[in-house]
Amino acid sequence: MIQRTRGWGKLALHDVWEYRELLWFLTSRDIKGRYRQMALGPLWIIIRPLIHMVIFSVIFGALAKLPSDGLPYPVFTYTALLPWTYFAGAASQSVGSLVSQMHVISKVYFPRLVVPLSAVLSGLLDLFVSFIVLFGMMAYYGFVPDLVVLTLPLYILMGTATALGVGLWGATLAVRFRDLQFAITYGIQVWMYATPVAYTAKLIPERWQVLYQLNPMYWVIEGFRWALLGKGHAPDLLMLVPMGFVVLLVISGAFVFRRTERTIVDLL
Amino acid sequence: MSQIAIQVENLSKRYRIGARENQVNTLRERIGNLLASPFAYLRSTLHGPSEEEMIWAIKDVSFEVKQGEVVGIIGRNGAGKSTLLKILSRITEPTNGLAVINGRVGSLLEVGTGFHPELTGRENIYLNGAILGMRKTEIDGKFDEIVDFAEIEKFIDTPVKRYSSGMYMRLAFAVAAHLEPEILLVDEVLAVGDADFQRKCLGKMGKIGKEGRTVALVSHNMTSIVKLCGTAIWIDNGRVSTIDDAKNTVQAYLASGLSAINGQVVFEEPHETIKAYVSSIELRNGNDKIASEFDVLSPIKVRIVFRCTRRFTRFRVAVVVSLFDGVPLFSTTSQDYDSIQGPFEAGTYHAQLFIPAQFLASGQYYLTVALDEPPVKQHDLHEHILRFKVLGNPFRLARNVGFLVHPFEWKLLS
Numbered sequence: 001m002i003q004r005t006r007g008w009g010k011l012a013l014h015d016v017w018e019y020r021e022l023l024w025f026l027t028s029r030d031i032k033g034r035y036r037q038m039a040l041g042p043l044w045i046i047i048r049p050l051i052h053m054v055i056f057s058v059i060f061g062a063l064a065k066l067p068s069d070g071l072p073y074p075v076f077t078y079t080a081l082l083p084w085t086y087f088a089g090a091a092s093q094s095v096g097s098l099v100s101q102m103h104v105i106s107k108v109y110f111p112r113l114v115v116p117l118s119a120v121l122s123g124l125l126d127l128f129v130s131f132i133v134l135f136g137m138m139a140y141y142g143f144v145p146d147l148v149v150l151t152l153p154l155y156i157l158m159g160t161a162t163a164l165g166v167g168l169w170g171a172t173l174a175v176r177f178r179d180l181q182f183a184i185t186y187g188i189q190v191w192m193y194a195t196p197v198a199y200t201a202k203l204i205p206e207r208w209q210v211l212y213q214l215n216p217m218y219w220v221i222e223g224f225r226w227a228l229l230g231k232g233h234a235p236d237l238l239m240l241v242p243m244g245f246v247v248l249l250v251i252s253g254a255f256v257f258r259r260t261e262r263t264i265v266d267l268l
Numbered sequence: 269m270s271q272i273a274i275q276v277e278n279l280s281k282r283y284r285i286g287a288r289e290n291q292v293n294t295l296r297e298r299i300g301n302l303l304a305s306p307f308a309y310l311r312s313t314l315h316g317p318s319e320e321e322m323i324w325a326i327k328d329v330s331f332e333v334k335q336g337e338v339v340g341i342i343g344r345n346g347a348g349k350s351t352l353l354k355i356l357s358r359i360t361e362p363t364n365g366l367a368v369i370n371g372r373v374g375s376l377l378e379v380g381t382g383f384h385p386e387l388t389g390r391e392n393i394y395l396n397g398a399i400l401g402m403r404k405t406e407i408d409g410k411f412d413e414i415v416d417f418a419e420i421e422k423f424i425d426t427p428v429k430r431y432s433s434g435m436y437m438r439l440a441f442a443v444a445a446h447l448e449p450e451i452l453l454v455d456e457v458l459a460v461g462d463a464d465f466q467r468k469c470l471g472k473m474g475k476i477g478k479e480g481r482t483v484a485l486v487s488h489n490m491t492s493i494v495k496l497c498g499t500a501i502w503i504d505n506g507r508v509s510t511i512d513d514a515k516n517t518v519q520a521y522l523a524s525g526l527s528a529i530n531g532q533v534v535f536e537e538p539h540e541t542i543k544a545y546v547s548s549i550e551l552r553n554g555n556d557k558i559a560s561e562f563d564v565l566s567p568i569k570v571r572i573v574f575r576c577t578r579r580f581t582r583f584r585v586a587v588v589v590s591l592f593d594g595v596p597l598f599s600t601t602s603q604d605y606d607s608i609q610g611p612f613e614a615g616t617y618h619a620q621l622f623i624p625a626q627f628l629a630s631g632q633y634y635l636t637v638a639l640d641e642p643p644v645k646q647h648d649l650h651e652h653i654l655r656f657k658v659l660g661n662p663f664r665l666a667r668n669v670g671f672l673v674h675p676f677e678w679k680l681l682s
Contacts, residue, residue, distance in 0.1 A: 025398040029384050029391070036386035036427065104382040108375065108399050109358040262361040265354065266283060 012258075015111045022110055026118040031125060045126045046133050049085045053078045056198050066199045069231045075137050079228055080197040080221045082130050087159045087217060088188045090123035094167025095174055095184045098264065105265060112261040113254070116167045120160060127156070138228065148227050151235070155223035161246045162216045168253030172260045175267050195221055201233065216242035271370065273451055273482040274333040274356065278365035281325045281351050325351040326506040328365070333484065333499075335370075335450075338477035340497035340514055341486045342521050344651045348506040349486045353377060353453050356484070371482070374400060374449030380440030385429035389420055389439055392428050396443045410446045417472075418442035438465060445472045451482045470496065490518045491593040522594070522634070522652060531560035533653055544580065544639045544647040547573040547616070551635070551656055554625070561657045564630055564673060568656070570621040574639055574648070580612045585619050588636040589628070590652065597633070597671055603642065629673045630660035 016023070035041040053074055060066045061073030068076035094116035098105065101115050138145070166184075174180040192198075195217045204212045212218065219239050225232030260267075326348035333339050341349050355362050357375030382399040383392050393414055397407040407414075415421055418438040420431075428436060454473070474496055477483050487493055493500055493514055500517035502510040504524075510517050531551040553559045554566040562568050572585055584603040590596045602608040602619060634652040641647060 021404050022398040025395045029382075029387060029395050032391065033384045033386040104399060106359065107378045107381040108401075110399065110401070265360045 010258075012111070016113050016117070019110050019114055023114045023118050023121065026114065027121045027125070030118060030122040042129070045129045049078065049081045049130055050133060052081050052085070056081070060198045067202070069200045069202070069225075071225075071229060071231055072141050075141050075143070075229065076200075076225070077198055078134060078137060079224050080195075082127060082134055083155065083159045083220050083224050084192060084195070084197050084217070085130070086123050086127040087163050087220070088192070089126065090120040090160070090163035091166040091170070092181075092184050092188060093123060094119035094163065095170030096181045097167070098171045098175055099178065099181065112264060113257060116164070116171050116257070120164050120167060123163070124156075124160060134228070143229055145228050146230070148230075150227075151223065152227045155220050155227065158216060158223070158243065158246065159220040161250050162220070165246055165249030165253050168250065168257045172253070172257050175260065175264055191215075191217065197221060210238070213238055214242050214245075216246045218242070271335040272332050272368075273335040273337070273370055274331075274484065275368040276332070276356075276365070277330050277367070279329045279352070279355060279362050279367055280327045280364040281348075281355060281360070282322050282363040283325050283351075284322055324506050326355075326503070329503070329506070329508050330365075331501055331508060331511055333482055335482055336477075336480040337499060338473075338483040338485065338497045340493035340500035340517075341484060341503060342488070342490070342493060342500055342518065343503035343509075344649075346649075347503045349503050350377070350455055351506075352503065353455050353484070353486055357453050369451060371450030372401075373451045373453065374444075374447040375453040375455075376400075376444045376447070377453070377455040379437060379444055383428055383436075383440065386427055388427055389415075389424045389431070392439070393443055396440065397447075400444060400447050401449070402447060406448075414439075414442045414446050417445065417468075434465070441465075441469055445469070445476075449481070451484070452476060453484050455486045456488065488594055490522065491595065494518055494593075522592075522655070531558045531654065531656060533650075535650075542647065543578055544574060544576045544583070544641075546637055546639060546648050546650060547575055549573075549635070549637055549650070549654060551654060560655065561659055562628075564628070564658055564660055565625050567625045568623040568628070568658075570623065570635065570637075572619045572621070572637055573616065574619070575616045576612050576614050578614050580641055581610050582642050583610045583612045584608075584640050584642060585621075586638040586640055587621050588638075589623075590634045590636060591671065592632040592634070594634070594652065596636075597628075601640070626673050626675050628658045629671050630658050631671060632657050 031042075035044060038044065040047065056077045057074045061068065061077070066073075097115045097119040098112070105112065105115070170180055170184055174184075194212075195215060201209075201212070201218070201222065213233075219233070219235070219242060222233035223235065226234050329348075329352065341352065343349050351360075353375065354360050354377070356367055356369065357373060357377065359375075359377075380396065382396055384395065387395065393411065394404065394407055398404070415424055418435070418441075420435055420439055423431065423435065428439070431439070470492055473483065473485070473492075477496060483496075485493070485497060497514040499511065500514040501508060502517050502521045510520050512520070532548070533550075534548040535546060548571075550558050550571040551560060551562075552569040552571060553562055556569070570587060572587075574585065576583070584601045586599060586601040588596050588599040600621065602621075608619070633656055635654040635656065636649075636651045637653060638646055638650070639648040
């Protein structure tokens with residue numbers, strides 16, 4: 001039965017579940033295709049955050065001598081760069097995903113949610129690979145994580161949800177306003193400096209701290225440090241506010257996405 | 269009684285076309301426009317579009333397709349055939365009306381959708397299969413068959429970017445052809461590949477039809493429509509014009525080349541927003557008389573009167589001569605000759621295409637005329653607008669085989 005859907009419609013997540021194999025194929029196409037015909041190939045997954053780490057270590061660590069909570073600067077920033085690189089990649093990929101996949105979308109039907117989901121998922125796989133280097137660095141500097149490391153999945157989930165929320169809203173809007181694909185790059189850059197990736201959160205004056213901590217990525221980054229290195233902000237009640245915000249973002253994003261999805265092809 | 273597979277009721281789809289652009293002539297106006305355009309874009313996106321910006325791609329289309337029927341959908345370019353298929357395959361939603369579909373739908377609006385050039389043939393089979401809605405286990409089961417059909421055993425682990433275009437098309441079609449939906453929607457995919465492969469595809473399509481599955485096929489190739497389909501639907505200007513036995517529909521469609529019979533057609537003044545349009549087309553014989561039947565020994569002069577409502581720096585008139593079944597025989601454009609290079613100022617023009625005597629063999633032909641602004645914009649198109657006949661001369665050049673004749677040189681060497 002095909003007819004115009006009125007109002008907001010349903011999320012119909014079971015539809016997405018039906019197409020889970022496609023989700024997997026699109027994700028693996030993304031990953032496999034990305035590193036073909038490169039000398040270093042998938043090594044780039046590791047190299048990218050590594051290069052960032054070196055740059056940050058030299059500029060912020062060695063030259064600007066930013067405090068790093070008493071941790072060796074490289075491991076301090078790399079622990080933050082992992083989730084950040086994942087978030088930034090996943091968010092910007094999924095924002096551009098509908099537009100970049102339009103040749104497929106305009107020719108075949110499948111639940112369009114699969115497209116931004118696969119963009120986020122392929123970033124997640126990259127993240128897991130990058131952990132190898134982190135564990136190597138932790139071993140080198142002699143960090144042994146204790147039991148709180150088990151909270152790590154929670155932070156990964158929160159980062160994923162934030163990326164997905166941004167991605168769903170962004171992808172929907174980017175169909176109408178392609179400008180967003182450019183804008184998002186800068187937006188994310190600004191966001192990074194508003195998040196304690198390169199510096200410690202203690203640099204922020206006390207009276208701004210509450211506002212500063214409303215940023216969901218603050219908790220992801222600090223959580224990573226806390227779970228892996230034992231320094232950083234342990235989760236507390238304030239974390240529930242940005243968490244609730246992210247949940248709201250994802251749910252509203254999904255509905256808005258669903259709503260545009262019906263006639264997306266006409267706009268692309 | 270057989271079951272209904274597709275039931276369409278009053279289906280309509282409205283599209284938004286761009287608003288009329290303002291003419292810009294001076295640099296100053298251009299800069300002004302550049303600065304104003306973000307606001308104009310925002311306004312046009314946020315506000316509902318006005319009536320004149322909307323166009324009904326299809327309007328009140330109703331029909332039924334029974335299970336196991338192979339139905340052809342024909343019509344001129346832009347008539348709404350592809351929009352119809354897009355709605356039926358759920359790619360976009362209709363504005364009004366509804367369609368009820370009983371059975372799993374597979375749509376094939378393009379072959380090779382989602383192929384990734386860097387991935388191997390094997391990986392692409394799985395990827396493309398999944399995009400078309402196949403399960404992995406299903407693809408596993410048909411894998412060998414697909415590779416076999418595509419004739420690419422040796423290259424199955426080579427990235428598809430290294431494939432020849434023929435191999436690429438074969439692989440793409442092979443995956444699609446092994447999709448086994450209850451209802452298959454196909455758009456024009458048969459128009460690809462070499463003759464040999466096309467035959468193979470047609471054979472496969474015929475087989476799918478015989479297996480009791482329902483097929484809806486959009487094509488410009490009237491031969492394959494008649495050959496494959498029982499019923500055909502002719503869509504004209506977004507509405508159903510005829511639904512009948514395929515042969516009858518195709519004949520009605522081709523004969524609709526308007527007053528074409530007498531070798532002349534005059535068009536009404538179109539909507540004012542059109543920037544270039546054809547006013548009339550005539551066919552004249554060697555004696556400059558308007559005609560629709562020509563002796564093979566007579567030239568055919570195609571006279572096209574067209575109007576430009578603004579200046580064009582690049583512009584061309586294109587003509588396609590097609591065989592009786594709609595397959596193009598040759599095409600030619602005014603740009604092929606240096607004498608008619610632009611620019612074209614606004615005004616009325618008379619152009620003539622000279623098809624020499626002893627070129628087209630006896631038979632029936634259709635003429636298509638288009639006005640293009642290269643490289644991509646088409647301003648006017650009249651498909652199969654005139655029908656004409658070439659008659660064999662009883663004494664010379666009676667055709668045996670083929671569509672072309674030529675005063676070839678023959679010599680007895682010994």
